[in-house]
Amino acid sequence: MIFNVKNYVKLNWCLIAFFFNSISYVYFTLARKPELSFHLRNKQTSGSVMLRAVGQVLFSSGLQNPKFTAGEKKAQDYEIRTYHPAKWVSTTLSGMQGEEHIKTGFRRLFNYIQGNNKNKTKVDMTAPVTCHVVPGAGPACESQFTISFYLPEEHQANPPEPSEAGVFVEDRKEFTAYVRTYGGFSNENMKREELLKLLESLKRDGVEFVDKPYYTAGYDSPFKLTNRRNEVWVLKNAENQ
Structure with a gap:
């Protein structure tokens, strides 16, 4: 194997950047999680508590999820879930660059949970981050993307009022979705491929569904x-039913 100095240096700089980004992420998250910060500072804290706290920050573990009831499993390649009514904080963007709109929407919502709301209240991160997609009428038409964070249980009854234009709290009614799960670092092509696989599975099984709008969901840091x-989520019934 030939040793390549340029690649070696590049790899080391990537590792250094990852390390400092990780530390920054931990620092700023602990700043809004006093209970984790206290545990990490306390000299008597056990190693297991410390590892669990860092794991929550870096690897999205221990985050609240929206409640749902799992339906009878009829296939190996998807599941059926009925999501309970709940409040989500959301923002909507229109255009043809799905990934860029999701990043913009995420930043708006992250600012909201960091305290950029009329109550100046910090809200815990939850999972998944969902994107409700209303596809455009044709390949050269704009689509509509609504990015959402589920609001934790402690804020369901009285969520902080958004202060940034374009950010709003929505009440999602109960809905049933067919869900296909996949791994890796997702991108537009993967989402499209997984959605098509799910639609093919639903057609194969002859079940009732609507192909648009649909949702994408991501759970991880x-x-x-x-x-x-x-x-990817495909709805069983039209949203106005």
Whole structure:
């Protein structure tokens, strides 16, 4: 194997950047999680508590999820879930660059949970981050993307009021979705491929569904490198039913 100095230096700089990004992420998250910060500072804290706290920050473990009832499993390649009514904080963008709109929407919502709301209240991160997609009428037409964070249980009854234009709290009614799960670092091509696979499975099984709008969902921090969880959701019934 030929030793390549340029690649070696590049790899080391990538590792250094990852390390400092990770530390920054931990620092700023602990700043809004006093209970974790206290545990990490306390000299009597056990190693297991410390590892669990860091794991929550870096690897999205221990985050609240929206409640759902699992339906009878009829196939190996998808599942059926009925999501309970709940409040989500959301923002909507229109255009043709799905990934860029999701990043913009995520930043708006992350600012909201960091305290950029009329109550100046910090809200815990939850999972998944969902994107409700209303496809455009044709290949050269704009689509609509609504990015959402589930609001934790403690804020369901009285969520902080958004202060940034374009950010709103929505009440999602109960809905049933067919869900396909896949791994890796998701991108537009993967989402499209997984959605098509799910639609083919539903046609194969002759079940009732609507092909649009649909949802994509991501559960993991970018710092989680393995066992990542992504999903596509197809609704059983039209949203106005």
